[in-house]
Amino acid sequence: MINNFLKPWLFLSLFALGALTLGSCSDDDDSTTPIEKPDDKSPVTNVNNPLSGKKVSYFGETVTITFQSPAKWTAEVESEENWVSILEKTGSDKAGKGAVMLKFAKNQAGAKRTATLYVTVDGYKKVAVADFEQESNGNTTSAVSKYLNAEMDKILKEKYLWSTEYAALSNLEMEVPFDEFLFKNLTKLGDVNIEDGGIYRDYSSLRGQRYIYSNISEINAGTRASQQGGLGLGPSFASALRETGDEVGLALGYVYVGSPAAEAGMQRGDIIYRVNGTALRTSNYLAYRDELFYSPSSSAYKLDFYRFVSNPNTGKYDMKAMSATVSAAVYLYNPILYASTFELALEGEKKVVAYVAMESFDLGAHDQVVEVVNWLAENKPDELILDFRFNVGGAVAQSRYLTSAIAGAANKDKVFAKLKMNDGSKETWTFGEGSPDGLGQAPDLGLKRVFIIMSENTASAAEMVINGLKGIDFDVRTYGSRSEGKNVGMEVQTLQYGSRYFEFAPITFWVENAKGFSDYADGFEPDYLLNNQNQSYNDDIDNVFPYSFGNWDELGYNLAFYWVYCHIMGKTPDFETKTRSLNEIPFNLYKPLEQMQIVPKAGRYGNLVYRNEAK
Incomplete structure (x- = not known):
């Protein structure tokens, strides 16, 4: 008899049902349909854009755009390189106040880039609600990095396990983005601080490369949030589905309890083989894997998957083809x-x-x-x-x-x-x-x-x-x-620059x-x-x-x-x-292609001891 503790009604709940959207979803006739700007004739009024007249930070940020709409609406973002995603939409199913939460990614392109938020109200043409431009670098960004790099340098010279060796370095790189400072400088110590990280093992696609544990990450308002967004799929294992051909399946390492994927009935071991009608193949599975697990770009996904179910009559496993429609949302971690x-x-x-x-x-x-x-x-x-x-x-x-x-x-x-x-x-x-x-x-x-x-x-x-x-x-x-x-372990220091908070570990x-x-x-x-x-x-x-x-x-x-x-x-x-x-299962699921690398997240990685308030 199995007594399953993790029943959603015990303590789990979804906090927000807003969908995540990334990139562009244009109508087929977009090239011939005029785009209306928000003016006296636009259905979208009272637009509040916190970034109006400003540039998006090079390091990325999260911003909520609010407005009034006379009916239900949809939203989409058009941008080159898909560097803007919609984290949440509220009020889209009725008239009144609406809000779109946007996540801007760090600019790795080396040049400024632009994006536009569009809203389509029922019965109206699509209108451009807000335009954005992201800096490639600049005084504001440099100021953040200079401050954080100086603070990290000071703490490392005092508290780092190899502080004496670090302080003796004569070739520190201070004029670098803050999220590159630690790797560029701490790896200069070579094997001296090898216990701060190590070398990727043979099973890894990154075998032989160095990594470090010491890290810095931006957090929300100086707190460690208990919510996260997405579909709720854990890391996956890619495997060829058949002896011949290029079909690929993604076997789920786990599904987060209370997440959209769990609510849709998905579980550990399910093998995703088709996404929105497109079969996964050696040529596309990495792109789909990263989209599903890291940054969903559609309001809903139809996922086709196989599940192997024990058959008590034969003592073997029967393969069942199943499907689920999963929409990204914010849920309790x-x-x-x-x-x-x-x-x-x-x-x-x-x-x-x-x-x-x-x-x-x-x-x-x-x-x-x-x-x-x-x-x-x-x-x-x-x-x-x-x-x-x-x-x-x-x-x-x-x-x-x-x-x-x-x-x-x-x-x-x-x-x-x-x-x-x-x-x-x-x-x-x-x-x-x-x-x-x-x-x-x-x-x-x-x-x-x-x-x-x-x-x-x-x-x-x-x-x-x-x-x-x-x-x-x-x-x-x-x-x-x-x-x-x-x-080894970390004493976590909280650093503050303006309204932004960072955990340095x-x-x-x-x-x-x-x-x-x-x-x-x-x-x-x-x-x-x-x-x-x-x-x-x-x-x-x-x-x-x-x-x-x-x-x-x-x-x-x-x-x-x-x-x-x-x-x-x-x-x-x-x-x-x-x-x-x-x-004896009909697929060659023991022909592995690649395991996903686990991505460390603030507050969930390392031996962490929290020491100070933000400074």
């Missing part, structure tokens, strides 16, 4: 991707197993984490499976809170982690009330062990759960592939457990290896891990879960049978 309990019969007794998949540790969504921990406490699981395969970390405080529920009240005064600063000083965090984060002790789950599924995506605050529990000799069993290996401490262990920069090796992360897909138990062609609870596809299940039941896993059943 939830780091809990899946949460259920299962009842297993073991030696005549029922055993309750809880399974929780988690994407990040985000303080902006702490209520959801508290709720799932309380739900676990109410269900009193005998065993807990934590699926961290897509968890790239986040707030240390929330990681500590969840781990305190696992370690239990008996260990509340023991050391969860020590943060070692560049001057050798250490800040101690205990599992329970003694920690400095203010979140307190979570309910004791009464566990004696925990099973953790991890992958190359598992990093930072997620790895702290593993390292912290190992430090007190708690029984932790890991499955999957080698974790990222982020044994430089690497400022090493992470130790109670035993003083911190040597996991190369990642934790799993106790039970499913995928070795090399370039071959022919030598793994699960050669598409951490992705899958089935949902979280499908043992035939979620082989990490299957392995844990066998260990709980005292059985030996039969991977040969499992693999053979997968290969």
Whole structure:
């Protein structure tokens, strides 16, 4: 029996149903239809454009245009290079006040560019409501970068783990855009600060290239928002659909709970093969993938996909062709991707197993984490499976809170982690009330062990759960592939320039457990290896891990879960049978093309400790 915790009515809701639109959607007869300008004869009146008489910032920004309309209306943006997107439309279904929220992307073109917002009112011709011009660079932009670069430079010389080596650099590049400052300058240290990032592994399309963890990102009004926009599709795995031909499928790593895609019935493992009637092929799948997952440019998408469903009569999986229409919207972000309990019969007794998949540790969504921990406490699981395969970390405080529920009240005064600063000083965090984060002790789950599924995506605050529990000799069993290996963390500084807020997260401490262990920069090796992360897909138990062609609870596809299940039941896993059943599906879905790189987001990446108010 499955008891699914994540029911939308419990705590999830859509906050805004405005559609996202990017680029141009012109009528076929546009070339012969005159465009009316907003004047006394225009149906669109009382236009309020905050950018009137100004240029759009080189770094991009978000602006809302308001106006009055005599009837329902539609909006579209025309621009070269599709650098403007419509995040939200309100009031479009009736007469009265209307609003269009526009998102302007950073100017990477090296030259100024223009765009126009058009509104079409029922019964009227299309009218141009607002024109925009974006600077390629300029005094305002330079001032932002100069200020932020100077602030970052000052903080790095004081707090960066390799502050002495950084301060000795004589060739710093200060006259660069602020979002390029860190990579251009910190990589000058070479291998000295290799723990601030690393080298992409063999499985990655970026193999051999350097990356860094230290980062800066713009946030909304100095807060970490709990909402996000889009279709709600997680990262995907691209695979050829057949032995011959160029057809491609995008297998979903997950779908955000409460998102438009989830509300439309889509789930992890669904394989998208057609978008708005266009088949995905090797020539177009990357463009469609990026549009669907990063910047939806249509008010609605008809997505055709395959889903493999277990057939109890044959013991195999039947392929079902399905479709869903999904419209982009703003929804409440939830780091809990899946949460259920299962009842297993073991030696005549029922055993309750809880399974929780988690994407990040985000303080902006702490209520959801508290709720799932309380739900676990109410269900009193005998065993807990934590699926961290897509968890790239986040707030240390929330990681500590969840781990305190696992370690239990008996260990509340023991050391969860020590943060070692560049001057050798250490800040101690205990599992329970003694920690400095203010979140307190979570309910004791009464566990004696925990099973953790991890992958190359598992990093930072997620790895702290593993390292912290190992430090007190708690029984932790890991499955999957080698974790990222982020044994360092960031003290987040909030910087303000005018009305704009930025979170600067430089690497400022090493992470130790109670035993003083911190040597996991190369990642934790799993106790039970499913995928070795090399370039071959022919030598793994699960050669598409951490992705899958089935949902979280499908043992035939979620082989990490299957392995844990066998260990709980005292059985030996039969991977040969499992693999053979997968290969009997009619498509060659084990001919992989590419995995998406996980894109870090502010507040959901790293070992983050928040220190200051905006300055």
